[in-house]
Amino acid sequence: MSQATQDVREDGIIESVSGPVVQAVDLDARMNDVVYVGDEGLMGEVIEIEGDITTIQVYEETSGVGPGEPVENTGEPLTVDLGPGLLDSIYDGVQRPLDVLESKMNSAFLDRGVDAPGIDLEKEWAFEPTVEVGDEVESGDVVGVVEETVSIDHKVLVPPGSEGGVVEAAEAGDFNVEEAVVTLDSGEEITMHQEWPVRQARPSVEKQTPTEPLVSGQRILDGLFPIAKGGTAAIPGPFGSGKTVTQHQLAKWADADIVVYVGCGERGNEMTEVIEDFPELDDPKTGNPLMARTSLIANTSNMPVAARESCVYTGITIAEFYRDMGYDVALMADSTSRWAEAMREISSRLEEMPGEEGYPAYLSARLSQFYERAGYFENINGTEGSISVIGAVSPPGGDFSEPVTQNTLRIVKCFWALDADLAERRHFPSINWNESYSLYREQLDPWFQDNVTDEWSEIRQWAVDTLDEEAELQEIVQLVGKDALPEDQQLTLEVARYLREAYLQQNAFHPTDTYCEPAKTYGILTAIKKFNDEAFDALGAGVPVPEITAIEAAPRLNRIGVQEDWEEYIEELKDDLASQLREKY
Ligand code: ADP
Secondary structure (H helix, E strand, O other), X not given: OOOOOOOOOOOXXXXXXXXXXXXXXXXXXXXXXXXXXXXXXXXEEEEEEEOOEEEEEEOOOOOOOOOOOEEEEEEEEOEEEEOOOOOOEEEOOOOOEHHHHHHHOOXXXXXXXXXXXXXXXXXXXXXEEOOOOOOEEOOOOEEEEEEXXXXXXXXXXXXXXXXXXXXXXXXOEEEEOOOOOEEEOOOOEEOOOEEEEOOOOOOOOEEEOOOOEOOOOOHHHHHHOOOXXXXXXXXXXXXXXXXXXXXXXXXXXXXXXXXXXXXXXXXHHHHHHHHHHHHHOEOOOOOOEHHHHEEEEEEOOOOOHHHHHHHHHHHHHHHHHHHHOOOEEEEEEEOHHHXXXXXXXXXHHOOOOEOHHHOEOOHHHHHHHHHOOOEXXXXXXXXXXXXXXXXXXXXXXXXXXXHHHHHHHHHOOEEOOEOHHXXXXXXXXXXXXXXXXXXXXXXXXXXXXXXOOOOHHHHHHHHHHHHHHHHHHXXXXXXXXXXXXXHHHHHHHHHHHHHHHHHHOOOOOOOOOOOOOHHHHHHHHHHHHHHHHHHHHHHHOOOOHHHHHOOOOHHHHHHOOXXXXXXXXXXXXXXXXXXXXXXXX
């Protein structure tokens, strides 16, 4: 986060302190100005101005800070530092790098008044210009490239708002982020370092209707509830239902170039796990560390509540910066409930009129402002880039009727409902197929039809119908038992069981099953459908259900997921299903 030192305005005086909320008098400030509070200079942001009273949310622990101490206004909004070095970094909610913080203090969470730039201002990067002297450039244009990590080339952009001009100097060489890499005839010097106010979306030409899926390699998602590149999804689920595993799977496997992971105030030790786990993860596609294309923002709940409020904005601004380079970015926020709770706490300190369950009335507006920054964009430099946002929600007690889940549902277009019962039965991923939905399904069908198979939507519909029918039949079975059902319905239940076990279940920890390409996702469905068709033919020819279900080939359906040579395996299995059933009549 930038420390704006110029243009310092008149100081104010603290009048009162209530946790993260401080009121000052005599401060000449505007909304959202960053201020330094108290003798220790704690970072805060102006969130309300009424007459002579300025209310500030402070991003650090305020105990010991008292009335009479000074407040210094920077006159600048809360910004993030953008430039090479964002990837492979771990930040707190106001973009202070955790490793720098740790080296400056004894423990990651204790000291105060420590500030650090979001990117290393001294480190040199090997800059390669992509423009020549005499070229004309405009705001947003790419003027050069540096290898940010083994995985990602960082495009150096003319900052938004620049007048542009003709390139007067552009040379390859080693530069730090504050040195000019390109000079324009206007005298403007372009550096690799940009600053951007977190609460304001970076400019783009337009948002387009997304038509490509963010392929996740997770069968239930790609097959039944796909998210688009540039789409929004919510994963609500109680503790232990698989939110973290699902988010990790998406971070690892989704076909995004860049991952921004915002760990927002889960219990302290859980976040520590993320901080420890993420750097260990490999990027399965390249073998490089996953962090080489990841920026991680980690706010534990023992960090001050206001820093939690800001962490999602810091994350999405970083995402927009890579979008501007033409990358597909996936942002995971885990969990948006903790973010909303931070809002609630600050709102109650401000003594605002509470809305539902004590959340502020603007909860839904804030959520939608955040999710609105997702999308498939035409950038101002003419490239296309996307930001997909996947927010975990942790409803207390798993009750989806609470305000954060309900407000999120009104905004996002995919709902992946995690289910504690499924998790308890070890059905993973425990995404409830009856409750979940994706509003991108039809809009993404053409892509799947062009890139995977013409039959994509047809066979999916068959699977959905079969699972729906199973849900209805299960209600009857609960009352009268399975044997009371007519034979064709018993057979439907058997087919649905294979849909659940062979298709919907997927083991994140199995080296092969962990990722399922769309063609394989489709292949598994064709095998189950084959069993269905052959089984119903056999039933029609008078073969009793127990004999049909007892064939040797049927349980082999459940092992397709773990096969590397799945195409051969499926072909052979289909032949065996047919011959073993046909031989019965
Ligand atoms: P949450 O974040 O919702 O509290 P986790 O993501 O930590 O839950 O999941 C809890 C446990 O469930 C994991 O430790 C793992 O054993 C199991 N699990 C969740 N998803 C999967 C999956 N896709 N495949 C295998 N096991 C899973």
